Amino acid sequence: MNTPRKVVFYTLGCKLNFSETATIARQFEEGGFVRAGKGERADICVINTCAVTEHAEKKCRNIVRKAAREHPGAIVAVTGCYAQLRPQELARIQGVDIVTGNHEKGMLYDQVAGLLGRGERTVEVHACAAEEIRSFFAAFSVGDRTRAFLKVQDGCDYRCAYCTIPDARGASRNIPVSELVAEAREIAARGVKEVVLTGVNIGDFGRTTDERFLDLIRALEKVEGIERYRISSIEPNLLTDEVIAFCAQSAKFMPHFHIPLQAGTDRVLRMMRRRYDTARFAERLDRVREAMPDAFVGVDVIVGFPGETEADFDAAYRFLAERIRPAFLHIFPYSVRPGTPAAELPDRVSPQEAARRVERLGELSARLHGAFYDRFVGSVRPVLFESTVREGQMVGFTDNYIRVAMPYRSEAVNRIVAVELGEGRTTSSGYAGGEECLSGRPLEIG
Template identity: 35%
Template sequence: MKMKVALHNLGCKVNAYELEAMQQMLEQAGYEIVPFAPGADIYIINTCTVTNIADRKSRQMLHKAKKMNPDAIVVAAGCYVQAKKDEVQIDPAIDIVLGNNKKQDLLTVLRQYDREKGQDKELIDLKRPVEYENLQLSSTGEHTRAYLKVQDGCNQFCSYCIIPYVRGRVRSRRRPEIVDEVKRLVENGYQEFVLTGIHLSSYGVDCEDSLLQLILAVHEIEGVKRIRLGSLEPRIITEEFVKTISSLSKICPHFHLSLQSGCDATLKRMNRRYTAQEYLDGCALLRKYFEHPALTTDVIVGFPQESEEEFEASRAMIESVDFYETHIFKYSRREGTRADQMEGQIPEQVKAARSHILIDLGRQQKQKFMEYYLGRNVEILFEEQAEIRGKTYWIGHTREYLKVAADTKENLENCIKIGKIGGFVEDGVFICAI
């Protein structure tokens, strides 16, 4: 009888890629994949530790799995277990710990556990250099868009961030392996590819390669229709970089540039390696070479010692850039980071008030950005059907990653169409005629 495995992911797109790769390994080895519900023989939770809330969710899902079947094997994988080594070693809900860079060994670890009938809680020391983990995909949970993990680790050590400690130093996937994976995915019908990583801008620094060269290689692959880039650092946005990618027809004009703060003094305390002006220059370059690109960002409010003047500098900068989307996060203390030990921690009510101000500003800017497309023709890659206000539509995204609905009986799954934007079917979703 096949062993039944249930999987659950927490956290980022890199985590999602890794869980899908583990699922593919299990399927190929003869395991049966079942929903994350009572009845599984093995539960695998790919955990996250980016915030205290992520830690709590990781613990909750691990304990939920053990309650659903006390006799099941519970596998805790990923960042939370890497960060909380001592806690997971004694957690009775966890049978197997699969730290980062050990996920490729999932099948071996499961077989060893079955033989020895004991806890397996080995972790790799990611403070030391390690090789890029060999995980790969030939299909994904999405039917039209494939996320490609191309690098792991981070060398930045931002003062608020635990990720370099749980993911280790930068290591890049070799370009030929990425190209081979893209070709396999193209053969399986995928048209849009998202290059992602823990610190995507660092791709190639460890192997005499570069993100730009990787983009060019993926662009040359027949069958690839769209290329998106994951989160970028401002300093990679040079004239050469932007001019080159703007000449590539498959590049989507949708760029996520991490800001975190619009104040130089705050950026310095965060150990962010750019100034507010350098960030503004990068946005200006993107707008110089792309017509109406969708610029998105992350901002942290309430970082230690953030004064009203520093917060106002961030607010004014966000207002001046005019983003498509702004993701606002209240600063969360992370044990083991430098910011956790800083004086001048900001009260929660102040963080909440500042967060509300920027969220409201972000909503206004998103609405303004979207209204630009009313009455315009756009290219849409349709993905799936969904019900909106009691009616079924085909849902897709433009090259700028605007969400669009079409009312048609035609099967549009994985089809690229030109549609004219006519208005909104609901907040944040266009209606179009094709």
């Protein structure tokens, strides 16, 4: 009997990439391949890359070299945003066999299978211009049966001054609502209770099918078996009153929003070519909180954008700390992206000053996050528990995205349980949101 070939996967970047890697992995498993265990040598290495920052690209190159070094003789296939933007750069790395951009990402399995059994190999590069990226690679990832990430949209028609995503992912596009409902039903059949909707600009859903994001979430709510949905990220100008109202009355869409701000002053927002001002952003958050007072709202912020003065940063800090007070800040130091308008702007902020600003916002985020948690100590919230066990504890999330820990009980795994949130915050390794969680006392299991 032939020994199955082994494959290993590396994913960098966003949840969208993780959903796509998971789908590619299923294609390999359906083709008879098995995943290489820890320390095992693989026959095939698949690296799904990110290019959101210079640091991300450096990390991708290091992972590619590491894969080729640790799995000598393996077919090394590189795909994703970095592969789309700079395919030849990756093709020059020793050991790389295939570089595939985002247009043909869904065909990666067939491309790799076509190389098997060949003798001498030459590097294959499958790339095209961003304008030619029209395919939609339907994808979802399932981890421990508790939560899945469902890709509902790809690409972006916005041209923010700092961003390469339109060149890496192409124009905004999607598949019909009916096909995404079918994907959600497949996820539900696997016993998954929670689905996170992912994409590049998901609020722009419907460009290619003459539908709306509101149509999508209305249809998904009707899928039996899925008990929770979360919207991974939505632009403030696309977070409409109708979407907010629907989520507020929905039994399945959670009071949890991630809304990119990027800059806290109108001057910098204009330089970034964003499609709103601070007043509009604050008004959207006010509307969310009016409809869902307990909602968790996370916010993206870029610091050190060219031309951002000390006065700009101080004003942005006050806007965050005093006006909108989100539950969490996801902070990025500005990274020069070649070919973007921002790369040509004068008045660069020094790395040292950018790091200082990141640190200040990090301290603010910790305070805001802690204050949000403290609001709910002593209250009872529904928690969906995961199967992971760390030091005898199991963890899960409330509807409004508070991480909760309690002593492990197998009957609580993948169940929504009413939990009284305890005093004090403890750390839980691997949690990006400040590694904090509240203790929990289940009120009923059984």
